Amino acid sequence: MRRRHFVTCCIALCGAAALVASLRAQPAPTVWDGVYTEDQATRGAALYDKECGQCHGPAGAGGGMATPLVGAAFSANYDGQTVGDLFERNRTTMPPGKEGQMGGQENADITAYILKVNGFPAGEAELPSQSMALKGIQYLAFKP
Amino acid sequence: MPRTRIRFVPALLLLITAVALLQFAPRVSGQAGAPVFPSTSTGEWPHYSGDIKGSRYSPLDQIDATNFNKLEVAWRLKTDNLGPRLEYKLEGTPLMVKGVLYAVGGTRRSVVAVDAKTGELKWIYGLDEGRRAEVSPRKLSGRGLSYWTDGRGDERIVFVTIGYRLVELDARTGHPVPSFGKNGIIDLKEGVVYMKDKPLPLETGEIGTHSTPLVVNDTIIVQSAMAEGLRYEYSVNAKGLVRAFDAKTGKQLWRFNTIPYPGEPGNETWENESWEWTGNVGVWTEMSADREAGLVYLPVESPTIDIYGGNRPGNNLYAESLVAVDLKTGKKRWHFQLVHHPIWDYDAVGAPLIIDATIDGKPRKLVAQASKQGWLYVFDRLTGEPIWPMPERPVPQSNVPGEKTSPTQPFPSKPPAYSRNYLAPEDVIDFTPALRTQALENLKKYRWEQTPFVPAVIPDGKIFGAINVANTMGGVNWPGSGFDPETSTFYTQAYNSQVSATAISPEYFKVLDPASQAKHRIPIWESQHFGKEESFGPRGPSPLTEGLGGLPIMKPPYGVVSAIDLNQGVLRFQVPHGDTPDAVRNNPMLKGLDIPKTGQQGIVGIVVTKTLVIVGDPMLTAPPGRPRGAMLRAYDKQTGAEVGAVWMPAPQSGNPMTYMVDGRQFIIVAVGGGTYSSEYIAFALPQGEIKRTTDR
Numbered sequence: 069m070r071r072r073h074f075v076t077c078c079i080a081l082c083g084a085a086a087l088v089a090s091l092r093a094q095p096a097p098t099v100w101d102g103v104y105t106e107d108q109a110t111r112g113a114a115l116y117d118k119e120c121g122q123c124h125g126p127a128g129a130g131g132g133m134a135t136p137l138v139g140a141a142f143s144a145n146y147d148g149q150t151v152g153d154l155f156e157r158n159r160t161t162m163p164p165g166k167e168g169q170m171g172g173q174e175n176a177d178i179t180a181y182i183l184k185v186n187g188f189p190a191g192e193a194e195l196p197s198q199s200m201a202l203k204g205i206q207y208l209a210f211k212p
Numbered sequence: 213m214p215r216t217r218i219r220f221v222p223a224l225l226l227l228i229t230a231v232a233l234l235q236f237a238p239r240v241s242g243q244a245g246a247p248v249f250p251s252t253s254t255g256e257w258p259h260y261s262g263d264i265k266g267s268r269y270s271p272l273d274q275i276d277a278t279n280f281n282k283l284e285v286a287w288r289l290k291t292d293n294l295g296p297r298l299e300y301k302l303e304g305t306p307l308m309v310k311g312v313l314y315a316v317g318g319t320r321r322s323v324v325a326v327d328a329k330t331g332e333l334k335w336i337y338g339l340d341e342g343r344r345a346e347v348s349p350r351k352l353s354g355r356g357l358s359y360w361t362d363g364r365g366d367e368r369i370v371f372v373t374i375g376y377r378l379v380e381l382d383a384r385t386g387h388p389v390p391s392f393g394k395n396g397i398i399d400l401k402e403g404v405v406y407m408k409d410k411p412l413p414l415e416t417g418e419i420g421t422h423s424t425p426l427v428v429n430d431t432i433i434v435q436s437a438m439a440e441g442l443r444y445e446y447s448v449n450a451k452g453l454v455r456a457f458d459a460k461t462g463k464q465l466w467r468f469n470t471i472p473y474p475g476e477p478g479n480e481t482w483e484n485e486s487w488e489w490t491g492n493v494g495v496w497t498e499m500s501a502d503r504e505a506g507l508v509y510l511p512v513e514s515p516t517i518d519i520y521g522g523n524r525p526g527n528n529l530y531a532e533s534l535v536a537v538d539l540k541t542g543k544k545r546w547h548f549q550l551v552h553h554p555i556w557d558y559d560a561v562g563a564p565l566i567i568d569a570t571i572d573g574k575p576r577k578l579v580a581q582a583s584k585q586g587w588l589y590v591f592d593r594l595t596g597e598p599i600w601p602m603p604e605r606p607v608p609q610s611n612v613p614g615e616k617t618s619p620t621q622p623f624p625s626k627p628p629a630y631s632r633n634y635l636a637p638e639d640v641i642d643f644t645p646a647l648r649t650q651a652l653e654n655l656k657k658y659r660w661e662q663t664p665f666v667p668a669v670i671p672d673g674k675i676f677g678a679i680n681v682a683n684t685m686g687g688v689n690w691p692g693s694g695f696d697p698e699t700s701t702f703y704t705q706a707y708n709s710q711v712s713a714t715a716i717s718p719e720y721f722k723v724l725d726p727a728s729q730a731k732h733r734i735p736i737w738e739s740q741h742f743g744k745e746e747s748f749g750p751r752g753p754s755p756l757t758e759g760l761g762g763l764p765i766m767k768p769p770y771g772v773v774s775a776i777d778l779n780q781g782v783l784r785f786q787v788p789h790g791d792t793p794d795a796v797r798n799n800p801m802l803k804g805l806d807i808p809k810t811g812q813q814g815i816v817g818i819v820v821t822k823t824l825v826i827v828g829d830p831m832l833t834a835p836p837g838r839p840r841g842a843m844l845r846a847y848d849k850q851t852g853a854e855v856g857a858v859w860m861p862a863p864q865s866g867n868p869m870t871y872m873v874d875g876r877q878f879i880i881v882a883v884g885g886g887t888y889s890s891e892y893i894a895f896a897l898p899q900g901e902i903k904r905t906t907d908r
Contacts, residue, residue: 113751123440125684127751129712132557132684133440135885138753140795140813141863143762144832145886147794148840153887160297165346167297185753187762209762210798 098206099151102191104180109190112181115174119163127185137182143209151195152203155179159199172197247363250309255872257308260356260424261692262819262869266500266563268694270870273822274877279901280824280846280856286878286896287331291353292889294318294336301865302882302890303422303690304356305817308871313880314369314383315892316353320345321374323357325386328873331894335386339397341375343415347737348374349439350420353890355498355690355866358427359383360459368392368459370432376400376420378434378457393462400434403467406450406735408488416737419450421496422690426508428501428539430459433508437496445723447516447523448735449491454499454510456542466542470494470512470530477544478529486524489733491516493531497690498563502577505594506539509579511560518557519668519714520724522614527552534560534581534589536596546596550581550589552618555610555667556683556714558585562692569700569778571599578778580695582688582704585664586629588776600626600781610667612716614726621665626781630774631687631706632766633664635679641760641767643802650759655679657755658713668714670721676755677713681766686710691817691867694825695778696849702776703825703849705789705816709766713756761801768796768810773818773825773847785852790814790829791843797835817867819879825849828864828881844868844881844895858895862888876902 097103116128123134130136146154159175161167170178176197184190196202250258252270261268275283292298295318306315313328322338345351357371360380367383378400380392388396404412404419412419418438426433433456438449452470457463470493472478479487493515501508515524515531532551537544551558565580579593590599604620632639640655642648659669660679669678686707693704722728757765764770769788777784790812797807814830829842842864843857866882876896884890 117751127754129754130685131440132559132689139762140764140793141831143795144793148834149887157300157887161300164351165348181751185751187753209795210800 096204096206098208098212099183099188100208100211102189103151103193103205104183104190104195105192106190108177108180108194109184112177112179112184115178116181119166119170120178123163128182138185143186146207147209149207150203151179151183151205151207152199152201154182154207155202156199249361249363250359255877256310257306257869257871258359259307259427260305260358260498261500261563261694264426264428264501264503265566265697266498266692266694267565267697267820268692268818268867268869269696269820271822272870272872272877274872274902275821275870275879275897276823277846277848277855279897281858282897282901283858283879283895284898286894288894289315289317289324289326289331289892290889291317291891294322294324294338295320295353298889299353300884300886300889301352302884302892303866304353304882304892305867305869306880306892307357307359308869308873309359309367309383311873312383313871314357314359316355316357316371317890317892318353319351321353321371323369323371323381323386325369325383328871328878329876337381337386339373339377339379341373341377344375345373347416347418348376348420349418350374350422350437354422356424358425358432360427360430360432370425370427370459372400372421372425372434374420378425378432378462380462391461398457398462400455403455403464404436404450404453406448406491407733412450413737417450418735418737423496423498426499426501427459428503428508431465431539432457432459433499435495435499435510437494437513438492444517446732446734446736446739447491447729448489448733449516450735451491452494452512454495454537454542465540468510468535468537468542468544470510470535471515472529481527481529483525486526490524490528491735493528496559497561498692500564500566500579501539502566502579502593505577507536507545507593508539509564509566509593510535510537511562511564511581513559514554514557517724519555520612520615520716520721521553521555522612522616522724522726523729525553525616527618528554532558532560534564534579534591536579536593548589548591548596548598550583550622552621553616555615555617556665556680558583558664558683561690562688565693565695565702566593567695567700567702567778568697571779571781580702580778582630582693584682584684584687584689586631586633586682586687586706587624588627588630588702589624590627590778590781598624600624607663607665608661608667612668612670612721615667617667627776627778628783630704630776630783630786631708631772632681633687634662634681635660635711635766636662639766641763641765643763643767643805643807647760647763647801651765654756654758654760654765666714668716670718671715677715680712680714682707682710683712683714684710685815689815691815694818694820696820700778701784701849702778703773703818703820705771705773705818705827707770707813707815708772708811709764709768709770709813711756711764711766713754761799762795763799763801764813768808770813771811771830773827773852775825775849775852787847787852787854789827789845790831791833791835793831794833794835814863816864819868819870820849821870823849824855826868826870826879828860828868828883830863832863832886842883844879860893862886865890
């Protein structure tokens with residue numbers, strides 16, 4: 069009885085260790101892993117034109133007052149951060165005068181479009197709309 | 213020891229102390245005798261640009277090349293709680309008068325007074341303007357505030373709210389001054405018009421300012437600005453104006469209409485009666501004045517619809533002009549239009565610089581206007597005559613229907629440009645032959661000519677746009693420039709590589725077309741689209757940068773600090789400003805190449821001291837050897853050599869300034885952006901490093 073209990077414990081421990089190891093082996097996703105879909109970016113483009121483009125210019129090219137959402141300065145702001153940081157910045161401060169009024173899905177769609185115009189590839193799954201989940205996606209300027 | 217002698221020694225000490233205090237301490241108002249006004253010469257910083265001449269100069273010299281690297285953070289002021297939300301775009305430059313520092317900050321554009329030595333809060337003022345602020349074209353904390361005193365103890369802080377109200381506060385308490393306007397406030401939207409003479413709606417009418425009122429003697433001069441020009445679908449908007457108010461009472465003294473009315477000189481430059489519906493032509497950056505000459509200098513911006521002028525044929529005075537008006541009456545004395553019939557967003561930007569120089573052996577009174585297009589336009593400030601020839605030269609013509617491009621534009625012959633204003637073939641990216649070949653191939657898809665005046669195009673499947681350099685964020689922008697009054701040397705940071713592919717999409721043109729506009733002579737706030745405006749343009753990555761791996765199509769230096777000797781009209785130096793961007797340094801396409809310091813894209817302002825030009829990086833970087841951040845850099849004024857740098861957690865977002873309190877020199881700068889919320893950081897030398905010989 070005691071021996072059987074010992075064996076069960078060993079198996080359970082080995083199983084747990086294997087699970088931890090497999091979790092550790094799973095690298096954190098990055099913006100290079102296709103973290104949004106083309107459809108989502110298309111929806112985001114339409115929203116961007118309505119909510120962002122008047123200040124940030126077409127496709128994030130920048131305007132007189134608002135900074136570009138593409139290029140070296142933008143890349144430097146988020147390189148090494150997470151998509152959640154970008155999402156949160158948009159959610160809490162954009163667009164000025166209507167901060168916090170857009171829904172999570174709309175923000176996620178616009179974020180997907182920003183990823184697209186910055187040259188990151190589309191994939192099979194949509195970008196989620198919870199910032200905590202997005203914090204798990206690394207923003208890396210260059211492909212690792 | 214006789215008693216008289218014992219008394220004499222403390223008395224002598226008191227006398228010496230008193231003399232020392234009078235000589236070295238900041239002057240104090242409110243005492244008997246002549247009125248006393250603050251000045252950079254006493255270690256203060258009483259105007260946005262240090263003075264009303266736009267110099268951004270302080271004679272302080274405690275911080276110099278030998279000790280700049282030893283600067284430490286003296287105190288910091290985080291703006292997170294100065295408004296209802298975090299702010300990431302703090303553009304303010306504080307003032308410092310008599311040991312108190314005044315600044316704007318936060319998404320409410322609150323005003324704070326803090327102890328200039330420690331940052332300890334003294335008072336805070338904020339005005340909740342509700343929807344009026346929500347729909348303002350000029351939100352967030354703005355660029356600063358102004359100070360007025362009678363020199364005898366009455367001190368007031370002057371600023372413009374997000375909702376375009378002029379407010380005067382008691383500098384000691386932060387309370388509105390009851391005798392000014394209505395309980396300390398003037399509604400600046402009152403008196404603003406659109407179309408011929410329609411009064412602007414007070415809540416939704418589009419007008420505001422980020423810039424600071426100019427205080428000259430007892431006059432407060434206030435500018436006007438509208439939404440950033442890229443968004444415009446409507447020719448109709450608020451008309452630009454500049455007004456002056458009595459600093460004590462708020463009574464309006466004069467107004468200058470930047471779009472002249474019928475019967476006023478310049479109205480004839482708006483063909484087809486287009487003066488009536490056209491809006492904007494504001495003055496959205498800082499102004500300057502020559503107190504002795506009694507002149508105020510106004511850098512004027514573009515009319516509505518930045519990149520298409522088919523609805524406003526003619527030269528469009530006083531758009532994109534430098535205008536000198538009388539300080540007492542507001543009457544125009546002279547003007548010079550820098551760009552005729554503006555369609556490039558070449559707003560006149562930054563405080564005009566009131567400089568005295570010696571040219572060809574003669575003392576000259578100059579006003580110099582920096583620009584996005586890299587040229588410093590230099591005039592006799594009393595007459596408006598160009599100091600050096602500025603000939604009209606033929607420029608390319610537009611092929612967009614309805615557009616009547618000006619046949620010529622003025623080209624300053626001297627001094628040379630401080631930053632690029634067209635894409636020369638030799639300035640195309642050349643890190644590798646393959647990159648250059650790709651870039652030249654890309655450029656075949658654009659209207660590319662070697663002039664700052666390439667007109668916008670309607671893309672037709674073969675040509676995607678016009679190559680413009682510096683037309684939106686390039687060259688010098690709102691941070692302006694500065695100068696050393698002792699040497700008549702102009703200094704500036706400039707964005708040296710901003711390339712746009714300017715296009716009017718067919719969808720956008722349908723909206724802009726004069727026939728279409730004629731059917732909709734309404735401003736945006738009367739439109740059913742108000743608050744739901746759409747923009748038009750390409751939705752994918754630009755073909756201009758295709759195959760370049762995210763690298764700029766223009767080669768370095770991407771951003772520069774330049775110096776121009778105005779006695780000679782020559783460039784003294786031009787050096788890259790800022791570390792090489794990570795996007796360049798780490799770019800896989802440049803692997804194995806030795807990339808020199810490139811400088812950075814962006815616009816940032818300077819402060820000039822006795823020996824240094826000081827300016828922070830406009831961009832975050834994480835080069836080997838230091839944490840991710842940005843550097844505040846010091847350049848030798850004579851040579852442009854970088855002589856020191858200190859780390860900041862985020863890029864510079866507002867112009868730095870310097871001041872001295874109790875023998876310690878401070879440099880304060882606004883930083884923020886990206887994921888770093890805004891703050892002011894005050895730097896100073898450690899107490900042990902302060903050279904007592906230079907104490908004041």
